[in-house]
Amino acid sequence: MSGRIDVLVLDDEAAVASAAAGLFAELIRRKPNAVLGLATGSTPEPISAEMVHLYRDTGLSFAKARAFNLDEYLGLDGDHDQSYRFFMQKRLFDSIDIRAWNTFIFDGTALDPEQECRAYEAKIRAVGGVDLWLLGIGGNGHIAFNEPGSDPASRARVVTPDEETVKANSRHFADPSAVPTRAMTAGVGTILDARQIVLVATGAHKADAVAQALEGPRSSDCPASLLQEHPDCTFLLDSAAASQLC
Ligand code: GLP
Numbered sequence: 001m002s003g004r005i006d007v008l009v010l011d012d013e014a015a016v017a018s019a020a021a022g023l024f025a026e027l028i029r030r031k032p033n034a035v036l037g038l039a040t041g042s043t044p045e046p047i048s049a050e051m052v053h054l055y056r057d058t059g060l061s062f063a064k065a066r067a068f069n070l071d072e073y074l075g076l077d078g079d080h081d082q083s084y085r086f087f088m089q090k091r092l093f094d095s096i097d098i099r100a101w102n103t104f105i106f107d108g109t110a111l112d113p114e115q116e117c118r119a120y121e122a123k124i125r126a127v128g129g130v131d132l133w134l135l136g137i138g139g140n141g142h143i144a145f146n147e148p149g150s151d152p153a154s155r156a157r158v159v160t161p162d163e164e165t166v167k168a169n170s171r172h173f174a175d176p177s178a179v180p181t182r183a184m185t186a187g188v189g190t191i192l193d194a195r196q197i198v199l200v201a202t203g204a205h206k207a208d209a210v211a212q213a214l215e216g217p218r219s220s221d222c223p224a225s226l227l228q229e230h231p232d233c234t235f236l237l238d239s240a241a242a243s244q245l246c
Contacts, residue, residue: 005214005227006234009242012047013202016236020200021050023234025060027132027196031066035124037133038092039193040069040084043200044136048091055073055096062098066082067126068120070135070144071189072106073180074113074158082173083108084223091150106156106184117156117184133194137201141209141222145185147202152226154187188226197233200222210237211244 010016028035031132038044042152054060078085085105104123112118124130133144140162142232146154147162160182163167170176194240201210213224218224227233 005230005243007214007237007242008234009237009239012238014218015201016043016044016200016238017050018197019236020044020047021054023132023196024051024134024199025054025058028060028062028065031131032061033066034064035127035129037130037186037194038067038069038088039134039136040071040087041136043202043206044134045077045091045200049079050089051092052095059228062096065098065102066102067093067098068130068186069103069105070133071183071185072108074108074182074184075180076108078105078108080108080180085220107125108180108184110184113158113184117158120132120156120184120186121190124193130194131189132180132196132198133197135191135224137195137209137224138165139168139205139209141224143188143191143199143211143227146185146188146191146223148221148223150188150220152192152220152222152229153189155189156184156186159185168237177198188223192230194230195232197227198225198236199228199233200236202238203242204240206241207244210235210241211246215246220241 070085076083138160145159166179168177212222217226218228
């Protein structure tokens with residue numbers, strides 16, 4: 001299977017958020033019980049805000065939708081303010097009509113994390129696969145917590161994020177040394193199985209990773225470049241994130 005990544009360069013973060021949320025709105029209008037793949041991080045934050053706006057002001061309903069999140073820190077309870085579950089509840093789920101039982105995020109306190117990962121894959125299969133997966137990108141080209149070196153066929157699993165990633169994510173923690181050093185993540189293969197993928201990147205600090213992903217070889221050295229083999233993948237970039245493209 002060979003694909004070609006579509007690239008849309010937009011003026012700013014707001015335009016990227018509106019375009020990304022628009023793709024989800026289009027999908028949900030066409031397929032109300034769609035399976036959404038969602039992401040956390042600073043980049044997707046305005047997208048969640050835009051989805052809340054679409055729900056409140058245009059009547060877009062998530063009542064039948066199912067949602068899976070990419071990743072979660074191992075060891076953090078869903079009530080911990082730095083867990084990705086907490087982020088999703090506060091930024092999106094608590095403000096729209098999605099049903100709690102239709103939101104799937106790894107349980108960071110699962111007693112058997114490997115089993116939690118297998119159950120996550122099984123749930124995705126049970127609902128017929130993800131229709132549209134939203135991704136951010138790390139400065140080193142990671143997607144979810146699939147760091148450089150990740151197997152293109154990898155499935156959900158427990159991982160140890162790179163030092164650079166832990167450092168970048170420590171900006172969200174009051175105590176930077178409290179960033180968990182292990183996480184559960186959808187695999188590259190899990191992500192590539194989605195029918196459609198949209199990766200968002202904003203800011204000059206993402207420009208190098210974006211250029212590697214789009215113009216570098218398809219290689220595990222830059223996990224986002226593995227998206228080149230997907231048949232329906234779009235990168236939504238602001239001009240700063242696109243600044244190193246030829
Ligand atoms: C974390 C997440 C990724 C995310 C990345 C970039 O490491 N696991 O899924 O894409 O950060 O986040 P940001 O958008 O905050 O730069």
